[in-house]
Amino acid sequence: MAGLYIHIPFCASRCVYCDFFSSTDFSFKRGYIDAVCRELELRIHELRDEPVFTVYLGGGTPSSLSPSERGRLFRTLSTVVDWSVCKEVTLEVNPDDVTPLFISQLKDTPVNRLSMGIQSFDDSDLVFLRRRHTAHAAMEAVDNCLCAGYENISIDLIYGLPGQTVERWTNNLRQAVTLNVPHISAYNLIYEEGTALWRMREKGLVKECEEEESLQMFETLIDVLGFSGYEHYEISNFARSGRYALHNTSYWKGVPYLGLGAAAHSYDGKSRRINPSSLSEYMEALQTGHVAYMEEKETVDSLYNEYILTSLRTCWGLDLKKLEDDFGAERMRYCLEQALAHIRAGRLVVTDNIMRITRKGLFTSDDVMSDLFWVD
Missing domain, CATH: 1.10.10 (Arc Repressor Mutant, subunit A)
Structure with missing residues (x-):
């Protein structure tokens, strides 16, 4: 079995904490999808005839793709993936993209799981993080999914924000539990070098949450979700019984995977291949019929x-x-x-x-x- 990851780097705006490779220039989208499809054709041999067990479209903002762009991508994937064997097809989505029209259009794809970057149910947190949605919009987005029959939903939350208290974090978790989604991921805020958040801290504009308070928030996370029936199956991940994220679990269990797109990583059990973190370098290489990845051999x-x-x-x-x-x-x-x-x-x-x-x-x-x- 193998996993397939596709990186969609386009975002309407950048969040203050994000250090993933992304671009706000949507003019490259169509050409980029063509390049990803070409890369799959060139690297299909790396799957070694293993059935694709999971597909994950991450970003960036994969929900920013138009129906025609998604259709182009999934038609190409269909030449490689047997959807009757593939157990999980995840699409990362932003709440503001998840309208009833978006969900109805998604019905034409093999997507059977949605990973929604909510981050907080507190509007002041969302403004600070430069998220485009409100807490109400996030809850409405989950409801849109459920009403359309998409119940396999994971939501992401962040804790340890500047000025955040244990009480505010507890309220976040209680709101998350009311949605009754099968999977919740929660991460402690990290100040990655080069991000807007990191620069804000360096200038003294924000102060990191105290370590002791972050630990209290982590304890609260474990307690609240555990009491509500979620299994703590990975440090940052909680799920209802049997509803683990199959794709991410394969990473933790060392299952080989092929990564497509700019900045994507691949692993075959012996080496890692890393695509360039540059749209122009990535796309230009594929126009000449090759992939400009770097390879790192694993040692014992x-x-x-x-x-x-x-x-x-x-x-x-x-x-x-x-x-x-x-x-x-x-x-x-x-x-x-x-x-x-x-x-x-x-x-x-x-x-x-x-x-x-x-x-x-x-x-x-x-x-x-x-x-x-x-x-x-």
Whole structure:
């Protein structure tokens, strides 16, 4: 099985926190979709005749595509993807795009899951983040989806905003729960270098949320969603029973995937390929019949460290037998030796040869996982 990711980099405006590759110049859209279709034709061999299990259209703002642009893309995908076998086809959407007309037009595509970037149900937060929708519009967008039969919805939220309190965050979560969507992702705000948010902090225009308050918000997130029936299956992801995000889960489980589009990444189990983060470079290369990606070969050390990182993020944990089978007894012993202090402190637990991070360990998970990394 394999995954297929398509990056759609176009946005009407940039949010203050976003460091994903994007462009506000919509004049490139049609030519860009042609380039993505051409890239698929050139790289189809990389799927190695494996059935495509998941497709994910991310961005950027994939919901900004016109019906004709979506149609062009899905017609090309249909030459590669058997939709009867493909379990999940996700489209990232902005709430302000999700009108009844948009949903009715989407019915003509294989999309069966929507990932909606709501970020907050507080209008003052949305203004600060430079989101184009209001809290009311976000709730209306979810309702539009449900009324049209699209119930497989994930919503994204952000916490740890400047000036945000635990009480305001709790109200956000309570509002999210009332929507009864099957999946919720929630991320702590990060000040990525080069973003508008990062520049605002450097100029003293905003102050980061205190670490202790962010940790309280994370605890509140776990408590409120857990009480409401959501399983905490990955550090930032919560789902109703059995409603995990299949595409993202494949990343955490090391399933190969092909990434199409500018700045997209691909992984075949042995190497990573990274497309250029430039519309002109990406499109011009495809006009000459090739893809200008960079390739990074994985080493045993990097694969071991990645297995530590991805497996411990999830409720399934780290399989010590698999670790030994894949990386040898020496690394397995090293992992256990490094983990011992965290096991004694209650941050890690080993049951039936599976190592997992405990709730206590979640609050310092980056430190816990990095301590298990192999360092020459």
